[in-house]
Amino acid sequence: MQEQLAPILAKVTEIFQFLEGWLQSHVLTWRTAAQWAAALAALLLAKAVWRLVRPRLAHWRDTSARTVWGRALLTGLCATGELILFIGLAQLCAAAARFMGYSPWVLNAVSQLTVAGIILRLLTFAMPNKVLARSTATVVWVFVSLQILGLLTPFTAFLETLSFTMGGSTFTALGALKGLVLAIILLHAAATLSRFASGRIASMREVSPSVKVLLDKSIKVALFTVAILLVMSGVGINLTSLAIFSSALGVGIGFGLQTIISNYVAGVILLMDRSVKPGDTIEVGGVFGVVSGVNGRFSSVKTRDGKEYLIPNEHFVTNEVINWTYSDADVRLRIPVGVSYGSDVDKALRLMEESTRGLTRILTSPEPRALLMGFGDSSVDLELRAWIADARDGVSNIKSDVLRRIWTSFHENGIEFPFPQRDVLLKPGSSLAVTVDRGRDPELPDKASDMIPGAVPGPVPDKDPGEPGA
Structure with a gap:
């Protein structure tokens, strides 16, 4: 020593x-x-x-x-x-x-x-x-x-x-100090150039948002990689020795970091094919919202209630994704409505179409259209179809506005809404016997036949002498 x-x-x-x-x-x-x-x-x-x-x-x-x-x-x-x-x-x-x-x-x-x-x-x-x-x-x-x-x-x-040895390479205090100064200068230069490149890329109107994100991240990774390699070379580290380290790292990535790397690769795929990009309104895995960002490992989806879901990018590649605004921002709403069988169906259809007038979110071309879809057990099934171009602002809220107008319009014009009901018909000569027990209610008819045609009157129990009013 x-x-x-x-x-x-x-x-x-x-x-x-x-x-x-x-x-x-x-x-x-x-x-x-x-x-x-x-x-x-x-x-x-x-x-x-x-x-x-x-x-x-x-x-x-x-x-x-x-x-x-x-x-x-x-x-x-x-x-x-x-x-x-x-x-x-x-x-x-x-x-x-x-x-x-x-x-x-x-x-x-x-x-x-x-x-x-x-x-x-x-x-x-x-x-x-x-x-x-x-x-x-x-x-x-x-x-x-x-x-x-x-x-x-x-x-x-x-x-x-003042020197020390590490991994077969000898480093001096002067070299370390030079490397520190060089790292500060080069990393700051890389950060400055990346900010400048980000500003220039953001101003390109003819480039899609996904390509902008891909270019921005690629330039940042390239600049900082070059800066780090120059610093390592400046302090005397032999870059050829990194080949063995890279091979070992590749084996580790293949086994231990498979999921992480697959998410990064899926992120690059999303940015290149533009299937999911920032600003899209999507539905995936029961989550409905707007894509607020596509990052390297995950994408963020913000819902209408303010929650932001961080979904791994691999999920977008391997699972079904509903993109409401992939090629066109127009979305058709289908609003089912039922009316009773005694209502005027033609009038109901006309009122349903008129209920969309004055709502700025409902497009006038294509025009809203009401259709008769079928005859249900308790109602005549109708459906209103209307188009909107701003699904990112919510779908349930505009449906609610239309349904409220239909409710008011139907009540003002005598259109009845159905409710589940059953009619029971007893044919004459049927073996089914119906007995009505009047009990102690004086309001009941004296005979069952007075209540239901063809009904068989049943015995009326005697009152107990001990009961009040006996």
């Missing part, structure tokens, strides 16, 4: 000795202290002057800037004006130092660091992720600072000594 740490400890000791000598020769001197004091004075003076100038500049931007470029320029100036003023004052002090015969390296280094800070601040404004922007700016500014102060070479040499 000590033998492994000995080279690192020796390198650390060498770094500290270098820093000690650098501080004694470049920092801990009277001339250097005077330059630091001049830089501090320039900074305080820049802050004081900018505190007076900035409100006027902001007011000018809000009232006088009429173009987008003008407002952007003034906004950037408001954000960096204090640093620009500081650079100007620091360079004035550097010019005075050179006139006196001194080398103003501190003032020049501070000015260069400030320029780097201005550039990084302007770049971070263009990055939507503020946390990532600040992290990137900090890392870049540290490297720039080390370069300007002349400390970058010993620092990188120290990081080269």
